[in-house]
Amino acid sequence: xxxELDVRDVAAALHVSMGLLLRRLRQVREAGGLxxxxxxxxxxxxxxxxxxxxxxxxxxxxxxxxxxATLSALETRGLVTRDPDTRDGRRVVLSxxxxxxxxxxxxxxxxxxxLAKALADxxxxxxxxxxxxxxPLLERLAxxx
Amino acid sequence: xxxELDVRDVAAALHVSMGLLLRRLRQVREAGGLxxxxxxxxxxxxxxxxxxxxxxxxxxxxxxxxxxATLSALETRGLVTRDPDTRDGRRVVLSxxxxxxxxxxxxxxxxxxxLAKALADxxxxxxxxxxxxxxPLLERLAxxx
DNA sequence: TATTGTTATACTCTATAACTATA
DNA sequence: TATAGTTATAGAGTATAACAATA
Numbered sequence: 023x024x025x026e027l028d029v030r031d032v033a034a035a036l037h038v039s040m041g042l043l044l045r046r047l048r049q050v051r052e053a054g055g056l057x058x059x060x061x062x063x064x065x066x067x068x069x070x071x072x073x074x075x076x077x078x079x080x081x082x083x084x085x086x087x088x089x090x091a092t093l094s095a096l097e098t099r100g101l102v103t104r105d106p107d108t109r110d111g112r113r114v115v116l117s118x119x120x121x122x123x124x125x126x127x128x129x130x131x132x133x134x135x136x137l138a139k140a141l142a143d144x145x146x147x148x149x150x151x152x153x154x155x156x157x158p159l160l161e162r163l164a165x166x167x
Numbered sequence: 168x169x170x171e172l173d174v175r176d177v178a179a180a181l182h183v184s185m186g187l188l189l190r191r192l193r194q195v196r197e198a199g200g201l202x203x204x205x206x207x208x209x210x211x212x213x214x215x216x217x218x219x220x221x222x223x224x225x226x227x228x229x230x231x232x233x234x235x236a237t238l239s240a241l242e243t244r245g246l247v248t249r250d251p252d253t254r255d256g257r258r259v260v261l262s263x264x265x266x267x268x269x270x271x272x273x274x275x276x277x278x279x280x281x282l283a284k285a286l287a288d289x290x291x292x293x294x295x296x297x298x299x300x301x302x303p304l305l306e307r308l309a310x311x312x
Numbered sequence: 313t314a315t316t317g318t319t320a321t322a323c324t325c326t327a328t329a330a331c332t333a334t335a
Numbered sequence: 336t337a338t339a340g341t342t343a344t345a346g347a348g349t350a351t352a353a354c355a356a357t358a
Contacts, residue, residue, distance in 0.1 A: 032295055033282035034210075035302035037192070040185045041207050043309035046228045047182070048324095048349085059325070062186050065179075076339060083191045088326050090340070112334045112339040137178035140312045149304055150177055156301030157180035159294055164188035167285045193326085193347095204348070221316060233349050235317070257316040257357045315358075323350075328343105335338075 036160075047133045055132045056125075059084070059092045064101055064118065068126050072117040074107075083164070101125060181305075192278045200277050201270075204229070204237050209246055209263065213271050217262040219252075228309070246270060 048058055056064065063078055070081075079089035093116055096102045101122035107113035118126075125131075141150060193203055201209065208223055215226075224234035238261055241247045246267035252258035263271075270276075286295060 029287045029295060030279065030283040032299045032302065033279045033286055036298060037279050037282060038207060038210060039302050039306035039309060040189055041203055042228060043305055044185055044189050046309050046312055058186055062183060065183060083187060085327060134175065134178045134182050136312055137182060138175045140308060141178055142174045144311050145304070150174065152297070152300050153181060153304055154177045155297050157177070157184050159298055160188050161184035163285055164184060164191050166289050167191055167281055230350060
């Protein structure tokens, strides 16, 4: 009983604080910066290697149509390329370009930089460890709901 | 040096996993349920007591206009009331109604329930403790960026 | 002048539906 | 028939700008 209540408290606390944090982060958009879904899709493509739009939509938990729009925006900016699959005419494989990789590596994602700065300035080493421990748990949580 | 890189890793990991989780949560909307910002505003009003629209907008990190729209929706559903401040004609004080309190208490927030269920089913006691430790840190992070 | 709140408008992200092309 | 992708349309959430009322 007490345990179940406790789980609900964890859920509520996480829900509220993540919502607050992401609302704040979404507002950050430097000139030339990427939107949240663009950043997420590009980073995923970089980490996991080439993939189709449908596959990306599945792992990122959005509709194929939404992912298509996001990828079109990235392609227009030269950050990803579309290559038709020669063995299956329906498939189009997306890859990160050198420019896309550069953008990810050159610490130019304004949101992540903002977060990093705040973390460095206002959090102790121990607190950073605690957040680092929580991050993969949050990702796992997203995948199992 | 190594430490600064580490902070950036924490930031990136948090950013990605929170984005994924919230995108997933936003899709959950039971009949009669509240949207994410509605839930957040109502819960805030319940925790902190009566407040004006501007005050709520500040703590929730959205524009006064957006908060006004959210509160109108909550008022239409009878979950909050608007009371003019007799000493300052500009101010309108919002309060949670009994129905609003009931809705918050009766564990009827589908998103938080979904989270709680996943947490109870798939996470160990230790992992729950780690997430509980991280929640207030995330909230603090939201407030200082 | 400064503050609280409202109205009008537009942009971003996402969804669903309908379609084409390929398997 | 089933799958990959595109196009069209709509809705939610948010922003900015302009305004009215009050202090």
